[in-house]
Amino acid sequence: MNAKVKSTLVYGGSVAVGLVSGFFGGGGGMLCVPLLQFRGLDAKRAHATALLVILPICIASSIVYIVNGYFDGTAVLCACIGVVAGGAVGAAALDKLNGATISVIFALLMMAIGLKLVIA
Amino acid sequence: MTAQHIIIAVSALGGIIGGMGMGGGTLLIPLLTLAAGLEQHLAQAINLIAFVPMSIVALIIHKKNGYVDVKRSAPIMIFALAGAIGGSFLAKYAGGYALRACYGAFLIVLGVVQMYKTVRAVIKSKQQSKSERAAVEKVSSVGK
Numbered sequence: 001m002n003a004k005v006k007s008t009l010v011y012g013g014s015v016a017v018g019l020v021s022g023f024f025g026g027g028g029g030m031l032c033v034p035l036l037q038f039r040g041l042d043a044k045r046a047h048a049t050a051l052l053v054i055l056p057i058c059i060a061s062s063i064v065y066i067v068n069g070y071f072d073g074t075a076v077l078c079a080c081i082g083v084v085a086g087g088a089v090g091a092a093a094l095d096k097l098n099g100a101t102i103s104v105i106f107a108l109l110m111m112a113i114g115l116k117l118v119i120a
Numbered sequence: 121m122t123a124q125h126i127i128i129a130v131s132a133l134g135g136i137i138g139g140m141g142m143g144g145g146t147l148l149i150p151l152l153t154l155a156a157g158l159e160q161h162l163a164q165a166i167n168l169i170a171f172v173p174m175s176i177v178a179l180i181i182h183k184k185n186g187y188v189d190v191k192r193s194a195p196i197m198i199f200a201l202a203g204a205i206g207g208s209f210l211a212k213y214a215g216g217y218a219l220r221a222c223y224g225a226f227l228i229v230l231g232v233v234q235m236y237k238t239v240r241a242v243i244k245s246k247q248q249s250k251s252e253r254a255a256v257e258k259v260s261s262v263g264k
Contacts, residue, residue: 011195014195014197018203019204020226021207022203022207023210024164025167026145026146027145027226036192036196041192052190053193055171055172055179058169058172058175060208061208070159075124078128078131079148079170080170081128082134083138083148086134087136088135090135090138093139097140102140103237104235107238110227111228111231111232114224114227114228115224117223
C-alpha cells in the first residue's frame, strides 16, 4: 500500500477512534486495537498500547462531560468501586476459562443488548 | 436493594468483563441505563471516569512487561484526542434517546465483528492442530 494512503488511513482512523469514544463515552478501544495492528503492532502489544491511547481520551472527554453538567458523585463512586473489584476478579478468572467460549458469549451479549437499545 | 447497590453490582459485572480484556466499558453503559435506570449521558460520563483508574493500573503492568509501544502510538494519540474532544461536545447536542439507539447499533456491529473474529480463530486453531496431528502420525509411522 502507498505510504501516503496508509498514513491518511491511520490518522483518519485515529480521529474516528476519538470521535466514537467521546460521542458514545466508550468503545474506542475496540477500534483502536485493529488500528494499532494495522500500524504493525502484534495483538498483545496492540491491546496494551490501546490503553495508552484511550487514557488521555477518557480524561479529556470526562472533563467535557463534567463541564456540560453530566456528573453524579455518588454514582461515580459506586461505579468505580464495582469496576475495580470486578476487574480484579475478571483478570484472575481469565486463565481458568476457555477464551473462545467467553468471546462468543460476549459477542452474543453485545448483539442482544444492542438490539434492545435500538428497539427500546 | 437501593440504586447505589445496583450501580455497584452492574459495575462489578462490567469490571469482570473488562478484566478479561473484552471492553467492559462497552457493556457498562447499557447496564447502567437498562438495569440501574441512569440517564444515557450520565452513564457515558461515569464509564469515562471509571475507566481512568482501571487503565492506569493496567498500563503500569503492561509497561513493566514491555508491551506498550509509545513511539508508534504517539501520533494516533494526538489525532484521537482531537476527535474525542469534538465527539464529547457533539454528544451534548444529541438527545438521550437518539444516542441510545446509535449506541445500540454500534454494539450490534461490534458483536458481529467479535463473533466473526472468534469463529475465524477457532477454525484456524483447529486446522493447525489437525496438521500437527498429521505430522505426528507421519513421524510415528516412520518410526515403525
